[in-house]
Amino acid sequence: MERRVRVRFAPSPTGALHIGGVRTALYNYLFARQHGGDMLLRIEDTDSTRFVPGAEEYILESLKWLGIEIDEGLRMNDKGEIEAVGNHGPYRQSERREIYHLYVKQLLDSGHAYYAFDTPEELEAKRAQVPNFQYDAHTRTEMSNSLTLSAEDVSARIERGDKYVVRFKVEPNEDVHVHDLIRGEVVINSNILDDKVLYKSADDLPTYHLANIVDDHLMEISHVIRGEEWLPSAPLHVLLYRAFGWADTMPEFAHLPLLLKPDGNGKLSKRDGDRLGFPVFPLEFHNEKDGTVSSGYRESGYFPEAVINFLALLGWHNTGDQEMFSMDELIQQFSLDRVSKSGAKFDYEKGKWFNHQYLQLHDNEDLADRFMPILESHSVKADKALVAKIIGLVKDRVNFVPELWEQADFFFVAPIEYDEKSLKKRWKEDSPKHMRELLKLLENQDDWSAEALDALVMPWIEKNEYGVGIVMNAFRICLVGAARGPHIWNITDILGKDETIKRVKSALTKLG
RNA sequence: GGUGCUAUCGUCUAGUGGCCUAGGACAACGGCCUCUCACGCCGUAAACCCCGGUUCGAGUCCGGGUAGCACUACCA
Numbered sequence: 001m002e003r004r005v006r007v008r009f010a011p012s013p014t015g016a017l018h019i020g021g022v023r024t025a026l027y028n029y030l031f032a033r034q035h036g037g038d039m040l041l042r043i044e045d046t047d048s049t050r051f052v053p054g055a056e057e058y059i060l061e062s063l064k065w066l067g068i069e070i071d072e073g074l075r076m077n078d079k080g081e082i083e084a085v086g087n088h089g090p091y092r093q094s095e096r097r098e099i100y101h102l103y104v105k106q107l108l109d110s111g112h113a114y115y116a117f118d119t120p121e122e123l124e125a126k127r128a129q130v131p132n133f134q135y136d137a138h139t140r141t142e143m144s145n146s147l148t149l150s151a152e153d154v155s156a157r158i159e160r161g162d163k164y165v166v167r168f169k170v171e172p173n174e175d176v177h178v179h180d181l182i183r184g185e186v187v188i189n190s191n192i193l194d195d196k197v198l199y200k201s202a203d204d205l206p207t208y209h210l211a212n213i214v215d216d217h218l219m220e221i222s223h224v225i226r227g228e229e230w231l232p233s234a235p236l237h238v239l240l241y242r243a244f245g246w247a248d249t250m251p252e253f254a255h256l257p258l259l260l261k262p263d264g265n266g267k268l269s270k271r272d273g274d275r276l277g278f279p280v281f282p283l284e285f286h287n288e289k290d291g292t293v294s295s296g297y298r299e300s301g302y303f304p305e306a307v308i309n310f311l312a313l314l315g316w317h318n319t320g321d322q323e324m325f326s327m328d329e330l331i332q333q334f335s336l337d338r339v340s341k342s343g344a345k346f347d348y349e350k351g352k353w354f355n356h357q358y359l360q361l362h363d364n365e366d367l368a369d370r371f372m373p374i375l376e377s378h379s380v381k382a383d384k385a386l387v388a389k390i391i392g393l394v395k396d397r398v399n400f401v402p403e404l405w406e407q408a409d410f411f412f413v414a415p416i417e418y419d420e421k422s423l424k425k426r427w428k429e430d431s432p433k434h435m436r437e438l439l440k441l442l443e444n445q446d447d448w449s450a451e452a453l454d455a456l457v458m459p460w461i462e463k464n465e466y467g468v469g470i471v472m473n474a475f476r477i478c479l480v481g482a483a484r485g486p487h488i489w490n491i492t493d494i495l496g497k498d499e500t501i502k503r504v505k506s507a508l509t510k511l512g
Numbered sequence: 513g514g515u516g517c518u519a520u521c522g523u524c525u526a527g528u529g530g531c532c533u534a535g536g537a538c539a540a541c542g543g544c545c546u547c548u549c550a551c552g553c554c555g556u557a558a559a560c561c562c563c564g565g566u567u568c569g570a571g572u573c574c575g576g577g578u579a580g581c582a583c584u585a586c587c588a
Binding site for chain 2: 044049183199255340422488
């Protein structure tokens with residue numbers, strides 16, 4: 001009974017896409033690709049009150065940036081437009097109302113669901129009054145619903161326009177088995193399940209549970225790969241499949257471990273990112289609803305492939321010691337039974353390391369393209385070939401493209417100030433004298449190659465017994481303004497003769 | 513409180529009864545390289561939650577504790 005693999009990522013447009021959600025999407029995608037199946041994207045916007053404008057676009061753009069491709073459902077095309085593909089649509093649950101009506105009715109007709117008229121206030125009062133109140137087989141007999149009210153009363157209330165919900169009728173005393181691809185057999189007794197609300201007349205929309213099962217069935221989903229927070233409601237979903245008569249085509253379940261806070265305990269949240277100073281969202285997001293701005297990996301200078309690699313390894317690991325994985329390698333090697341069962345603390349430092357690795361893999365021209373805007377923001381105009389050459393000298397010491405500026409600024413702008421610490425340690429009493437002599441040497445030098453300069457300067461230092469470190473560090477301070485940077489002849493090479501001499505003279509005036 | 517899930521270095525993890533004196537990576541620390549700062553390289557420190565049981569033998573299987581997490585909405 002080999003079924004075509006069809007998986008879905010089904011986020012809610014309630015804000016920026018959390019990094020944990022990104023990982024869920026990634027694992028779904030890897031699984032789909034590996035099995036030559038389909039990756040669907042469906043928007044679960046059944047809670048009209050939590051809708052955030054722009055969230056849908058944000059989610060789709062994030063996936064696009066990361067290289068997680070959508071085969072069916074909603075996706076963003078190369079022009080940045082949202083498009084719907086596939087013949088199982090619509091792919092926004094808010095546009096599927098008529099479909100859900102049908103299935104709510106089916107459950108009602110078959111006695112698997114019932115109308116309930118208890119108002120939110122009444123329920124709240126009940127909860128306050130009865131500790132651990134749960135709407136279930138034991139308590140529904142004392143509530144206002146179609147099980148306790150007469151048929152006339154029920155139709156009268158509905159007729160009248162009373163707000164109602166439809167609840168799932170959970171039969172008590174049954175052990176419900178959920179087979180989970182990651183955790184094995186999970187058994188929960190139906191007694192602890194409550195009669196979940198499936199549909200609310202107030203906004204004419206189903207709740208997650210109903211919409212989810214109906215859509216997964218209609219969209220022929222073969223595997224449900226989602227976060228562990230759904231595990232407790234998985235038995236309810238199994239019961240729902242059964243009530244609909246879809247047990248034989250029920251998808252397989254895999255519940256992923258959660259992403260945890262780097263410090264302390266608990267789920268990783270947006271607040272942790274703010275508090276510890278790292279993004280928990282792929283892209284920067286401006287939330288129109290609450291006015292907040294959240295930082296993103298893209299804007300922080302991360303490469304999508306680094307984020308993917310990092311995330312893939314947070315909860316999944318192959319045998320062996322490989323750390324670097326391309327998307328293709330992940331597709332090849334990923335497997336659900338090698339996903340960890342326990343939550344993974346989010347280690348931002350490792351994320352930085354991954355970005356460092358990927359930055360080294362990018363060629364200098366590509367990095368130059370990314371660095372040019374930053375140069376412009378510092379009012380620097382430079383030739384791309386030169387920028388690429390400079391990047392080649394400093395890239396091994398940075399994790400992110402924006403850090404290139406801190407490492408290479410002196411190539412573009414002559415030092416105005418001199419780092420005090422460096423001066424104290426490297427600018428000696430004899431340094432001005434050394435620099436004046438060096439200046440003469442350099443002024444008379446025509447061959448400006450690294451080899452020639454080395455052949456010129458080193459013997460001079462040796463002959464006078466000035467000490468290589470003493471002279472070179474002073475020279476470095478003149479050119480860089482601090483005791484940092486690549487090899488000195490690489491610096492003189494980029495700067496050229498005139499600029500080099502200019503900077504030494506300038507330093508002599510300023511430092512004496 | 514109830515139910516469920518989980519449990520190897522600080523962190524991510526390898527480990528599927530003998531290859532474990534527990535391996536790798538990040539971070540930390542030390543050294544080397546060197547005109548500086550980095551990178552890189554080499555090295556050091558660092559873990560099987562506890563108690564029982566099964567077995568000739570347990571990190572690995574079983575039971576019980578303990579701890580952490582998740583869920584417990586007319587949110588997803």
